[in-house]
Amino acid sequence: MITIACVLLVDRDGRLLMQLRDGNATFHPNAWGLPGGHAEAGETPERFLASPEHARLTAAAAS
Template structure:
């Protein structure tokens, strides 16, 4: 099984989305979240902290697991989503995996027609209802 952690940075009814590079094998040029694969021996939380440092130069302070999503195309892949509500640093792109970082309201994120996974749409709606 391929295990992937993803971070939903949430602040004042907004979520930070990362535009995947057009050269990415999976879901190129689509909106997704910062994150990545677990390395050997890592916990989900360790992978979350490492990936956020590597990809967007932040250190998560307050976070919790909120959802698991099975990849609809790659049956051996599961995404472990974390809501991150406090962090140190300012998110910036640090690698070539993403071409943009953009804050969206949860409602406008749910309306995007180029999300990496359709399962994000109802998640954004639930988060908006929870007022995170």
């Protein structure tokens, strides 16, 4: 089983952070989606989203 985790980041004005996938993406190229990705085997979605990469994304969106 593959675990995929996404996060909804909404600012105080109600704007939602979305990610535009590039044209070379394997799945759904040139499509808008939520920030996230594939978790490692045995990794919970919460732990995946608490990774340093996602923490930096959350901090950047909050500023």
